[in-house]
Amino acid sequence: MNMFLMIIFTLSAFLAVGGALSVAFAKNLIHACVYLLFSLIGVAGLYLTLGAEFVAATQLVVYVGGVVVLLLFAIMLTGGSNLHHVTSRFGLESTPLMGNLRTYIMGIVTALLLIAVLCNVLQGSISASAVVESKFSSTVEQIGVKLVTDHILAFEISSVLLLGALVGAAIIARPYRSSETEN
Amino acid sequence: MGIIPYIVVSSILFICGIIVMIARKNIIAILLGIELVLNAAALNFVAFTKFNNMNIDGHVFALFIILVAAAEAAVGLAIVIRFFQVRESIHIDSATQLQS
Numbered sequence: 001m002n003m004f005l006m007i008i009f010t011l012s013a014f015l016a017v018g019g020a021l022s023v024a025f026a027k028n029l030i031h032a033c034v035y036l037l038f039s040l041i042g043v044a045g046l047y048l049t050l051g052a053e054f055v056a057a058t059q060l061v062v063y064v065g066g067v068v069v070l071l072l073f074a075i076m077l078t079g080g081s082n083l084h085h086v087t088s089r090f091g092l093e094s095t096p097l098m099g100n101l102r103t104y105i106m107g108i109v110t111a112l113l114l115i116a117v118l119c120n121v122l123q124g125s126i127s128a129s130a131v132v133e134s135k136f137s138s139t140v141e142q143i144g145v146k147l148v149t150d151h152i153l154a155f156e157i158s159s160v161l162l163l164g165a166l167v168g169a170a171i172i173a174r175p176y177r178s179s180e181t182e183n
Numbered sequence: 184m185g186i187i188p189y190i191v192v193s194s195i196l197f198i199c200g201i202i203v204m205i206a207r208k209n210i211i212a213i214l215l216g217i218e219l220v221l222n223a224a225a226l227n228f229v230a231f232t233k234f235n236n237m238n239i240d241g242h243v244f245a246l247f248i249i250l251v252a253a254a255e256a257a258v259g260l261a262i263v264i265r266f267f268q269v270r271e272s273i274h275i276d277s278a279t280q281l282q283s
Contacts, residue, residue: 009184013192016192039222063222071214104206114197126190154247
């Protein structure tokens with residue numbers, strides 16, 4: 001059983017990390033979006049190894065089925081990935097809008113700084129965490145009871161948030177010409 | 184297997200998200216980076232709730248993070264599509280005015 005968990009963890013971690021690195025360094029925007037899909041599937045596998053089956057299922061349904069498809073639609077509605085590589089005078093190929101070496105160096109420096117700060121903050125929690133595998137499982141029933149007892153306010157507010165996001169997205173993205181004829 | 188491998192994986196996800204958010208000039212690519220960062224946060228919540236305090240509050244938090252990420256993606260992409268209709272561009276540097 002432990003061996004099985006280990007195999008699933010290794011596969012999922014490889015998928016998540018490889019997908020994230022590919023998102024960071026892909027040249028084509030649509031390829032980056034598909035790599036994000038693999039990364040999200042890997043994170044869902046990591047949830048499975050942590051005993052969070054319901055969160056893993058929600059991750060698959062909402063992210064893989066919803067958000068990534070939405071992102072792909074948005075990429076295609078805004079012209080897709082126009083691939084005309086630009087060659088600089090140093091002979092380096094780069095795609096417009098996808099960053100160059102200078103911005104990548106700035107991003108890596110910022111990320112390493114943030115990670116250093118976070119490691120300092122989280123040091124106590126990480127060293128205090130239990131190493132022994134405890135019998136730990138969460139069922140949908142437990143999560144449901146928790147949602148409608150302890151977290152009932154956040155649950156209700158989240159429904160209002162979703163309604164607001166739905167109406168807001170529909171209003172913001174309505175066709176451009178109709179607003180001119182109204183005014 | 185302790186918590187350290189999960190922390191390492193979520194750190195790499197976070198680093199990649201920050202790199203994408205800073206290095207790219209495309210608004211949709213920046214949204215991809217935001218999704219990666221939110222995933223790293225949710226993974227940290229679930230990992231710490233298993234190894235530190237053994238209740239399922241972290242799972243509820245991860246569900247709310249997924250919910251907020253979905254709402255954010257919907258509204259953000261609506262704004263991007265509207266911006267593309269107005270400006271014919273999705274370069275982040277051409278977003279300099281609130282009113283066209």
